[in-house]
Amino acid sequence: MSNNIFYTLQKSAYLDQKLQTYAASDYYPFHMPGHKRTDKLDFPDPYSIDITEIDGFDNLYHAEGILKEAQMRAAEMFGAKATFYLINGSTSGILSAISAALPPKGTLLMSRNSHKSAYHAAYLRELETIYLLPAAAEFGISGSIPPAYVAQALNDFPQVGAVFITSPTYDGIVSDIQAIADLAHARGIPLIVDEAHGAHFAFSRKFPSTALECGADIVIQSLHKTLPCLTQTALLHVNSNLVDISLIKGFLDIYQSSSPSYLLMASMERCIRFMKEESAGYVTEFTQMLQKFYQKTENLRHLKVFRKSNCSGEICFDHDFSKILISVGTTGLTGKELYDLLLHTYHLQMEMSSGHYVTALTSLMDSKSGFQRLFSALDDIDHKYNASDTDHPHKLLTTEMIYQMPKPNMSISAAINQTTELLPLKASTGHTSQEYIYLYPPGIPLVAPGEIMTGKLLGIISQCQKQGLSVVGLSDMENNKIKVVKM
Numbered sequence: 001m002s003n004n005i006f007y008t009l010q011k012s013a014y015l016d017q018k019l020q021t022y023a024a025s026d027y028y029p030f031h032m033p034g035h036k037r038t039d040k041l042d043f044p045d046p047y048s049i050d051i052t053e054i055d056g057f058d059n060l061y062h063a064e065g066i067l068k069e070a071q072m073r074a075a076e077m078f079g080a081k082a083t084f085y086l087i088n089g090s091t092s093g094i095l096s097a098i099s100a101a102l103p104p105k106g107t108l109l110m111s112r113n114s115h116k117s118a119y120h121a122a123y124l125r126e127l128e129t130i131y132l133l134p135a136a137a138e139f140g141i142s143g144s145i146p147p148a149y150v151a152q153a154l155n156d157f158p159q160v161g162a163v164f165i166t167s168p169t170y171d172g173i174v175s176d177i178q179a180i181a182d183l184a185h186a187r188g189i190p191l192i193v194d195e196a197h198g199a200h201f202a203f204s205r206k207f208p209s210t211a212l213e214c215g216a217d218i219v220i221q222s223l224h225k226t227l228p229c230l231t232q233t234a235l236l237h238v239n240s241n242l243v244d245i246s247l248i249k250g251f252l253d254i255y256q257s258s259s260p261s262y263l264l265m266a267s268m269e270r271c272i273r274f275m276k277e278e279s280a281g282y283v284t285e286f287t288q289m290l291q292k293f294y295q296k297t298e299n300l301r302h303l304k305v306f307r308k309s310n311c312s313g314e315i316c317f318d319h320d321f322s323k324i325l326i327s328v329g330t331t332g333l334t335g336k337e338l339y340d341l342l343l344h345t346y347h348l349q350m351e352m353s354s355g356h357y358v359t360a361l362t363s364l365m366d367s368k369s370g371f372q373r374l375f376s377a378l379d380d381i382d383h384k385y386n387a388s389d390t391d392h393p394h395k396l397l398t399t400e401m402i403y404q405m406p407k408p409n410m411s412i413s414a415a416i417n418q419t420t421e422l423l424p425l426k427a428s429t430g431h432t433s434q435e436y437i438y439l440y441p442p443g444i445p446l447v448a449p450g451e452i453m454t455g456k457l458l459g460i461i462s463q464c465q466k467q468g469l470s471v472v473g474l475s476d477m478e479n480n481k482i483k484v485v486k487m
Helices: 004-011 015-023 066-078 089-101 116-124 147-156 177-186 196-203 245-255 262-277 280-299 335-344 368-384 412-416 455-466
Strands: 028-030 082-086 107-111 128-132 162-166 191-194 218-222 234-238 323-327 348-350 357-361 420-424 437-439 444-447 481-485
Touching: 028 368, 066 082, 066 234, 066 262, 082 089, 082 245, 089 116, 089 162, 089 191, 089 218, 089 234, 089 245, 107 116, 107 147, 116 412, 116 444, 128 147, 147 177, 162 177, 177 191, 196 218, 234 245, 280 368, 335 348, 335 357, 335 368, 348 357, 348 368, 444 455
Parallel strands: 028 348, 107 128, 107 162, 162 191, 191 218
Antiparallel strands: 082 234, 218 234, 323 357, 420 481, 437 444
16 A cells, blocks of 8 residues: 555545544554454444433443443452443543542652653642652663562651552553552552553463452553453452542542443443453464564564563563564664654554654454564564664663653642743753643653753753654643743
8 A cells, every 4th residue: 555545644634534544544553442443342333322321221420220230240350349430541540549549638659650640630639749760671661660669668758648550551561569569558558550551461361460469459441452442441440448439439420521421331341241251262362473473573683572581570570561662773763763664664553652662552353464564564674774873863762761750849739820930941941840741652741740840851852852752741832832830
């Protein structure tokens, strides 16, 4: 297929038509959602089942019938004491979990590589945030949160009322949730785990243990990220009595739409039934395809594919090998250049690019032909590109270089509520930010409100922009100006 199709996609005036054109093209999705645009679940015509809370179909926020039973089945399958459908994605679950776990102005110990929704919860509840910076892995990505870091932070900040960890990360790195849960429980406080990218863990021992198995108190999972479910579908699991379940229900009612989509809830019900009754063969074939792909990529000379053996122990406690990380290695490319090459030349849409690697998200709905296309593309690039480090126009950015421990000056809520001053971004050194700056994806802040802008941070932002990474978050869409606390 020629690039004329891509040009057509770019110029299409209407979203529905553009999506139809894209669906008919040969672009392969190495990105979420996990259904990979295939309808192997025999799902009904969406218009035919799109209803509201009519008689006989229950009410999500006062579930007594069919929705109550559906959520109970989900809890049983995933091993939770109670499970709640989320029709506003994992974002609503994270907001609700943190809000229920801590009183206003409480203290949250959280991994710095948390999704922006955790920061938004801290703002809404006026929380003090204490950050845990992940260990740095050899591959140039963020590793696990070592339990020793958690233990030290709990000793240094006895006021902490809850712990929030992202596991797996966007790169598939898993922390030692059992050890962290034990540390939290020894203090009588809950552990909340953002397991948005790990809903598939429960269905094969080839994947890491689930956070529920390891003793987490609240776990949020996105069904749509790795399982065959529509976008915006997720689950919140409760696994202990350390957080009042009535508070969780109340906040779910606040943070979610008052018109929950029956289309999304039906998608969750069908997905869960499929995973329970029909998925075994799919999962077995999926893990086998993954293993073969990793074996075949061992012979690449210049590109490098991440393997768990690249780091171990507390640095990388475990790894979800369905997240395929491909480093540019010695090709002379940047991460964005590799991403663009895979997209425009080979019609393979990756999930994201970073400074020196791209990420391919896979699921049990992927095909053998999809994996073969990815390997063939990588093999072709590996033969065509070879350069020394001096051939890079810019120093390749690793995750360790991009994400630094912040310099806090005040809480997120305190900063946002101060008088605003608008400054050129380049002139903001020494000022306290009132805004977020993210790389999206994955949505982890380079800086959050209340943190001091530094020359080093501005240099990192500039390098990210020069390498074509998506820097977002500022109200100034051109990223030239930033709102800071007026001095």
